[in-house]
Amino acid sequence: MIPLVDLKANYLPLAKEIAQGFERVCNDTAFILGADVKEFEKEYAAFIGAKHCIGVANGTDALELALRAAGLQPGDEVLVPTNSFIASALAVARAGGQVKLVDCDDDYLIDLESCAKAVTPRTKFIMPVHLFGQCAPMQKVADFAKAHALAVVEDAAQAQGAKQNNRAAGTFGIAAGTSFYPGKNLGAYGDGGAITTDDDAVAQKLRALRNYGSEVKYHHPETGFNSRLDTLQAVVLRAKLKHLSDYNAQRRAAAERYQALLKDVRGVGLPRTASGNEHIWHIYAVRVPKRDAVLHSLQAQKIGAGIHYPVPIHLQGAFKSLGHKAGDFPQAEAAANEMISLPMYPELTAAQAEQVVGALRKAL
Template identity: 40%
Template sequence: MVVKFLDLKKQYLSIKEEIDSAIFRVIENSAFIGGDEVLRFEEEFSAFLGGGVRTLGVGNGTDALEIAIQSLNLPQGGEVLIPANTFVATAEAVVRNGLKVVFVDCGQDYTLDISDLESKITPACVAIVAVHLYGQSARMNEILKLAKNYGLKVIEDCAQSHGATYNGEKVGTFGDIGAFSFYPGKNLGAFGDGGMIVSRDSLLLRRCREIAHHGGLKKYEHNIVGRNSRLDSIQAAILRVKLRYLESWNARRREIAGLYLEALRGLPNIALPEVKESCVCVWHLFVIRSLKRQALREALQREGIEYGLHYPLSLPNTPAYSKVAFVRETACKNATLWQDEILSLPMGEHLENEEAQRVVEVLKDALCG
């Protein structure tokens, strides 16, 4: 029996009638671009986040980040501090805006290491991208304090943290602007690509809307050089249904994470994820570290248990970002060391307790055998 890393078909079948109804509603209305479904999802997602944020649906999470950064009008060639351990879209969005990446190491919770962050702030720095990785918030109090002290903008990359909180407030409500991805495998995932830009600043969000809509707010109005990035109506309708289940799905992820943590704590040759007291983690991924990773991978594979590597290389060590002029020299010891140790276990509301227990038993045998 295969233990799936993620099971989107099982999720669909659990809400099939509602999803099918939402899709057919869009088809019957023939409002495939924009329209009521997109507007209502934007409103509902804004209400879900709270904190007075406004929202704008776009084509995907990478677009959301790139447009969000563009809207800030940062000086060309300015340095932007981002984590070394994150998905490549974080760096792409910076570089494609004519800005320079400066990589910051990760701490024990895998988010930005605050001491390394502060050590890399120079007069050329213009912004920080705080990535809420694996479902846990970055240390926003410290990040916002540094940003205020040094006059930096803060962009939140919330692609893996739908519903995660920091000091009781949902991520996406702290910085100048934030970005979400609705890639199918996310905690809140569409049936294709989709993204969302969020901000309390209505003027900033207005500029994002202009950028995403060919440079204007109305058809054939082109005030600036823009682009085309829209959340389509079918995806919005699907996401409206799934948003109603997100909190219960996240709660189930926490149950599975609790099972893993309790069963694996104290075992040799394994480092378990740490969650800050200030955070409620939504466990997009459950990432362990082990010097015996290859043995664990082989054991899981033999038993039909799917796993992932997030990420096989930290970004400073990838071909695209290791030998290019726009990356200032930087040492990210943890990210480089841990890239050979990290292992992502099956995680999601699709898992039964028995399946999670099977994962635990295979790991125990491999670690202690």
């Protein structure tokens, strides 16, 4: 069996360090906002080159709180690509915003032409999603945002360490949310997330928002949330962050191997790295005909393939009220019907990649 993601292979070399960290936290009983959270926040901010990092309970909260701290008002429209994990849109709805879905380009990244059709005078935010491990076209996003007076809040959940023209995902907008869900490039051993920002006022607001709206204990000038990164999770994240650049480089090598092995396989559409991007391959997805039959065959051959994502957000029951129908976003729908994600993790060996490609050839 070759799994889609092998968290155990990643855990084993870190087991001792993490166990010692857990013991330290338990001995200190600093379970909530302990020293490891503060240290991790500093380390992660430095890693991506942001001024502030604020740890929260998960990536969905990170995006919701980022929008709130950046000043979203009830009913403000937010442009969100429909080909994302549903959390991107859920965060907007939960913050009180109005989701305005848009289509994607050939690299599965937010399509600015689709944004131009969707934007209205009520639109106040744009949320580019750095999907699968590469940055959305941020210069185009910035130009569009400027032209329409929109604030940019990035969904950087799948892009920890991804860069565009040497600038890291999570440093382009007024704020960015990321997720430390276990399978992410930087994954915790439970839920976790963070917001990064260069804006001091936004950072201060976020530190209060995640902590019951309080900066001084038992004083609550505004309504807030209970959404903090757990100290035990911060221990795991600190241990892994030291290796994240290596993990991302190993993923890149695995992706290059797949590209070389697959380049002559008829019928397979390969993923591309958009110009200026340093891809970190959170997900390696190819396009194939008769995708569901191919998936079935791969699973029968014990290859842990997956689909990211089978149903675009505009066709989800949760967003029925937006009134969309099949055909509204042709690029995203075609991708949802044809894409298949192959096993991708830092420890994927050359032999495993060859086995995956052999199985895919057979499936096709």
